[in-house]
Amino acid sequence: MTPDQSPLGKTASYADQYDPSLLFPLAREPKRSEIGIRGSVPFLGADLWTAFELSWLNMKGKPQVAIAHVTIPCESTHIVESKSFKLYLNSFNNTRLDSADAVRDRIRDDVTRAIWDGETVKSAAGVRLLTAPLFECEPVKELEGVSIDRLDVECDTYQPQPDFLTAAFGEKPVEEVLVSDLLKSNCLVTGQPDWGSVQVRYSGPQIDQAGLLQYIVSFRNHNEFHEQCVERIYMDILTRCKPAKLMVYARYTRRGGLDINPWRSSHPQLPPANTRTARQ
CATH class of the missing domain: 3.30.1130.10 (GTP cyclohydrolase I, C-terminal domain/NADPH-dependent 7-cyano-7-deazaguanine reductase, N-terminal domain)
Structure with missing residues (x-):
């Protein structure tokens, strides 16, 4: 089907x-x-x-x-x-x-x-x-991590652009958690907006935060289901930035009384607590 x-x-x-x-x-x-x-x-x-x-x-x-x-x-x-x-x-x-x-x-x-x-x-x-x-x-809690939304970046691309993703391969590896509340995509069938927050937890070459933010914003006019968007983000970061470990977790606002929150990880770990954010 x-x-x-x-x-x-x-x-x-x-x-x-x-x-x-x-x-x-x-x-x-x-x-x-x-x-x-x-x-x-x-x-x-x-x-x-x-x-x-x-x-x-x-x-x-x-x-x-x-x-x-x-x-x-x-x-x-x-x-x-x-x-x-x-x-x-x-x-x-x-x-x-x-x-x-x-x-x-x-x-x-x-x-x-x-x-x-x-x-x-x-x-x-x-x-x-x-x-x-x-x-x-039932608690309300925001995703933990350093917000990259603080960065004053220019955004003019609204379809997924992996070329925005770069990392410092020649420098010492880091371990950090980055978050953004600026994820938006559209339903694959209806084209209606889906609003989300995304958390990227990784260790490896340091990811350029400005480029990551521009990449997340580039999903703004993209039509895919939540699960598909998160897997695309995961694979693009994995391919472009080559982290030793990677986790991508997104929490989307509810529609019709439902919220869908995909989580993907390179290594075994307990799943995140299914805890809603303020926008959910």
């Missing part, structure tokens, strides 16, 4: 009874091939989703609400198109289930099937539900 066949940009009926067939898988491979990835991926990571609009009925018909944190492993063959995931979550609205655990298990099993789309399941989706008593425990 292709993005133009997805529910994006189309009128969709509201289904309020549980229906896992609403999930629309999209293969990762076509976009990965554009950035030189063939076969197994050269990174670890996951897509960290937060669903703020999740509700169902208990066995007495009383509405229940929760926030869902969903982890999609980056090695999966497919992603789930975000509008289809929203429609799928809506299908729980008038469905009676006996516990939050039952809801969690259904989401985990359905999403796992979708992201492998008939292929052998190598890693399951992760799902964690926070019910209303735990809402006050």
Whole structure:
């Protein structure tokens, strides 16, 4: 299935009874091939989703609400198109289930099937539900690192330009974390704006900060899904700047009650906490 066949940009009926067939898988491979990835991926990571609009009925018909944190492993063959995931979550609205655990298990099993789309399941989706008593425990925190947005750079390129990325190969390697809140791209199908913040953590030749900022800004008129943008950023930095270690993590503002936050790393580590920023 292709993005133009997805529910994006189309009128969709509201289904309020549980229906896992609403999930629309999209293969990762076509976009990965554009950035030189063939076969197994050269990174670890996951897509960290937060669903703020999740509700169902208990066995007495009383509405229940929760926030869902969903982890999609980056090695999966497919992603789930975000509008289809929203429609799928809506299908729980008038469905009676006996516990939050039952809801969690259904989401985990359905999403796992979708992201492998008939292929052998190598890693399951992760799902964690926070019910209303735990809402006050959800923090708001900005990405850690040195902001490169302070730099007074000239920007006139608004399609991804890897040539902006340079590093000091003849100097002593460094280890640093750089962040920017100026990431913007557009939905691959609808062209609607997607706003994000990005964190680059690396060790190796020092990356030119002005060039990195111009590179991030150059995504401004680019049409790709969140996951695809982050993988493009990761591969461009890896190819142009040759860090010994690299992590790229982006947090995008929510749309339709969902935020999608891709994380890619060159080395094994615990995933970032799925903690929203102020703009989310």
